[in-house]
Amino acid sequence: MQENINFDAIIIGGSYAGLSAAMALGRSLRRALIIDSGMPCNRYTPHSHNFITQDGNTPSEIAALAKAQVLQYETIDFLHDTATSGKKIEQGFEIRTGCNHVFHARKIIVATGIKDTFPNIKEFDACWGKSVIHCPYCHGYEFRDKKTAILASAEKAIHLAGLVNNLTADLTLISSKESDFSEEHKSKLNQHNIRLLTKEVQEIIHQNGQINALLFSDGTVENFEAVYAAVPFIQHSTIPEQLGCVLNETGYLQTNSFQETSVEGIFAAGDCAGMMRSVAYAVSTGNIAGAMLNHQLVQEEF
Template sequence: MLYDCAIVGGGPAGLNAALVLGRARRNVALLDNNQPRNKVTHASHGFITRDGITPAEFRRIGYKEVLGYPSVRHWQVDVTDIQKTESGFRLSLQSGEELHARKLILATGLKEIFPDIAGLHDFYGKSLFNCPYCDGWELRDQPLVLVSEDSGLMHTAKLLYNWTKDFIVCTNGHAPLKAEEQKLLESKGIRIIETPIAAFSGREGLLERVHFEDGTSVERSGGFIAPKLLPKAAFSSQLGYETNEQGGIATDPMGRSSVAGLYAAGDAESVRLSQLIFAAAAGSKAAMSVHMDLTEEDFIL
């Protein structure tokens, strides 16, 4: 069977793309390995009508809605290879199956690379997070830590100041701040610690103390840590698509990539706007582009 569209990734971008295409009566192959980046998060926020929902419940509702359309079929499996063909794309699955589709949407999201700090994963998703917009409200007015090793630190520090004035900035042995940035933060009463972090400690996922390699420590009840975010999509060598400055798949405003028939949505295209609501909207746009392009092709004599 030749599907109208294959969608790789079953997060909010992939699900919303499948929803739009299912409602457009397109035959869709939705492929997802059930390894969402936000699986450790206790709740997702900022998505109207679903604020505070658990990631698992969000996916359950999404799949129930999407698979209610008979033209959408779901595989819970890894995609091991994708090749461009005359008719579109050939996808090889870990199960040994092959699928063929006229169009392809990559909605594979991001992977996180964390600094090597003891205890980090005991608290991540419970009292340590990476997005103030997502979890700042829950940590408002608490004594927090902000850990970042890159140039985005200043931006995040300014944002976090709206949720709490009591936080310290830790660069974990790096020096991403300019002298004027350090001066500005210090003028706001924000302490900057450049000493490498040795460990986080606390109980039952709740942070209590940050320990440094020089033997000092500081009490904190939570905070934010900036992992390095990289696109999960690993098919650039096979498909030859252009990437943007963040490493995502370069697209036009409607999700079309530089490769004919290939589209990207959500975190696969935009590393910076890593939120459910942005991803879902991008999935909708990419699906509309797919449907529009298929329609135009079907009307050619």
């Protein structure tokens, strides 16, 4: 691949959203480069669910099949590298990579996902995506009727409780601060026989990522089979902000219904641009981003 080559589009991130965007562009004969570091957000989980035709397959299987199909389009290139910086140039954008490649493109699609920030709980990362889970739609069916805990701030915990309550009758909200929960919150929990446990989790006791129990800071232990956790996150790439893209109040890249960011010529798709963290959502928004980017090029050329 030549240095400084000019593409119609550079897609930063080559998981589901990026590959979906690339397929839309490849089918329109647009020259596009996918730059991917090989660190997808869902690399922790052994199975992917709630994506029709692929339910229960591993994330890597789905991505490998998608990549193989996308690269059949001869105008699409794939580079295993990390995009490290970007800047606006006269004819579009310049992207530099960790391996010192420099590429130019008329448009950019950001599909870099987000990076979760794990709490200071021993063995949390070993269970993340396996039995410490984030989404009832992605994982809840597999943990139906199990003894389940929710670790989250009050508002998020109440939101999750409403969703998970339909999946199990044995549900506990765990928080280090009871004062975070209003009387209205507590009344709703009591109404649905959901326990509020005010303790601080110190360690997750597990076997190969499958939870057996939670160890609390007071030395007590209680058995659980699943834990929902709402953890904070940061954007996986700083390039969008380098280029002036605005984040919304929840930390995602601000986009309109066409997946356009606040900067003309830059689109965003997948986890970095919305809270619906699923393969189906990533594929959908990637497809929209690719199609709308092509539409912009058509308007400029025709």
